[in-house]
Amino acid sequence: MFKKIIIAIITFEAKLVLKKYKPKIVAITGSVGKTSTKEATVSVLGGAFYARGNKGSYNSEIGVPLTILGVKNGYFSLFAWIKNITFGLFLILRTKNYPRILVLEFGADKPGDIECLTNWIKPDVSVITALGDTPVHVEFFTGPEALWAEKSKILKKLLSKDKAILNFDDETVFTMKEKTEAEVITFGLKEGADVRGLNYKIMLSEDGKIPQGITFKIKHKGTINPVRIYNGFGKQQMYACLAAAAIGIVFELNMVKISEFLSFYKSPPGRLKFLRGIKDTYILDDTYNSSPIALHAALDTLRDLPGKRKIAVLGDMMELGKHTISAHKEAGQAVAKICDLIFTVGLRAKFIKEGALEAGFPKENIFEFGNSKEAGLELQNQIKKKDLILVKGSQSMRMERVVEEVMNDPQDKEKLLVRQDKFWINKI
Numbered sequence: 001m002f003k004k005i006i007i008a009i010i011t012f013e014a015k016l017v018l019k020k021y022k023p024k025i026v027a028i029t030g031s032v033g034k035t036s037t038k039e040a041t042v043s044v045l046g047g048a049f050y051a052r053g054n055k056g057s058y059n060s061e062i063g064v065p066l067t068i069l070g071v072k073n074g075y076f077s078l079f080a081w082i083k084n085i086t087f088g089l090f091l092i093l094r095t096k097n098y099p100r101i102l103v104l105e106f107g108a109d110k111p112g113d114i115e116c117l118t119n120w121i122k123p124d125v126s127v128i129t130a131l132g133d134t135p136v137h138v139e140f141f142t143g144p145e146a147l148w149a150e151k152s153k154i155l156k157k158l159l160s161k162d163k164a165i166l167n168f169d170d171e172t173v174f175t176m177k178e179k180t181e182a183e184v185i186t187f188g189l190k191e192g193a194d195v196r197g198l199n200y201k202i203m204l205s206e207d208g209k210i211p212q213g214i215t216f217k218i219k220h221k222g223t224i225n226p227v228r229i230y231n232g233f234g235k236q237q238m239y240a241c242l243a244a245a246a247i248g249i250v251f252e253l254n255m256v257k258i259s260e261f262l263s264f265y266k267s268p269p270g271r272l273k274f275l276r277g278i279k280d281t282y283i284l285d286d287t288y289n290s291s292p293i294a295l296h297a298a299l300d301t302l303r304d305l306p307g308k309r310k311i312a313v314l315g316d317m318m319e320l321g322k323h324t325i326s327a328h329k330e331a332g333q334a335v336a337k338i339c340d341l342i343f344t345v346g347l348r349a350k351f352i353k354e355g356a357l358e359a360g361f362p363k364e365n366i367f368e369f370g371n372s373k374e375a376g377l378e379l380q381n382q383i384k385k386k387d388l389i390l391v392k393g394s395q396s397m398r399m400e401r402v403v404e405e406v407m408n409d410p411q412d413k414e415k416l417l418v419r420q421d422k423f424w425i426n427k428i
């Protein structure tokens with residue numbers, strides 16, 4: 001009841017704030033890549049305008065109003081919520097310097113989530129990142145089609161003067177162009193995308209041993225501009241930048257400026273971040289969340305990066321419903337082709353082991369654990385100099401605790417790892 005009352009109050013305030021300040025709204029959804037796309041978009045638009053995005057992944061019925069008001073989650077503190085509500089009243093009653101553009105993530109954990117947000121938020125630009133064949137959160141829908149239908153509702157309120165930014169390479173996303181009367185701008189790596197990525201490469205140190213980031217080119221209407229992203233890896237980072245570039249074009253920024261602004265983009269913690277580990281090892285920290293499409297993308301990145309041995313520490317992928325067994329087995333088959341050691345964490349991850357064994361992976365090189373803390377402690381014993389370790393799992397598996405056990409600079413965990421605020425630290 002307390003939560004419902006709070007949501008009602010801050011949503012009412014957020015509506016009044018939008019009505020008063022009339023910011024342009026960029027709304028982003030998808031099964032993967034929402035937060036990275038939001039951060040890249042804020043980097044692009046923030047270089048030319050006063051723009052603000054969700055803090056972290058504030059993409060729910062409570063997170064989106066908080067972003068509009070520009071305040072933090074009060075969690076279970078009555079004092080914090082009174083402070084937030086008072087600030088909202090201040091915004092409404094007095095004129096303050098307010099963002100010209102809001103970049104908002106819209107999440108869909110259950111039916112009706114996106115429709116609930118679009119009932120009171122009218123986007124000027126709607127973005128769908130990627131969905132994949134087995135999207136995350138499908139457990140609470142009748143199937144992938146129902147989830148896709150919910151995601152497509154982000155396009156529902158767009159008018160002919162508005163813009164829809166769609167992933168050209170994701171067939172399910174691309175077909176959603178039929179669901180809107182807005183002008184459609186596509187992004188992707190394939191020939192035919194309006195904003196196309198080319199020449200993806202991993203940047204290495206001078207000795208060729210340490211990954212530094214990625215470089216690629218963006219092609220739009222005959223112009224080609226280079227982009228460099230430091231300490232961000234994987235083609236999913238490239239996709240985030242392409243979507244952000246398309247949004248920059250909507251706001252009439254030229255490609256030279258867009259490329260320049262993208263150089264300031266830093267991928268968020270827990271999204272394929274490259275960290276130094278103990279024993280002169282390296283960690284590919286992808287612990288924010290997990291889904292089939294995101295896991296396979298992370299494994300592709302692990303394959304492409306240098307390392308004496310490759311190790312994958314993989315936790316359960318949650319909310320997959322009837323796809324749980326098959327998705328984990330397929331992950332096991334994929335990881336068996338890349339890694340020397342496999343660590344699994346959780347009940348569902350046992351099917352990763354089964355998939356790896358079916359692919360001929362040696363049983364003695366698979367380690368099973370019930371929780372991330374145990375996995376991290378054993379990982380300390382198993383790793384060797386120059387190993388490259390991928391750590392990934394769904395939020396509830398708390399895989400950042402594995403990284404904490406083997407990272408070289410645990411004193412910096414608050415700025416390097418996900419879920420380091422008081423709420424998450426105290427959560428079992």
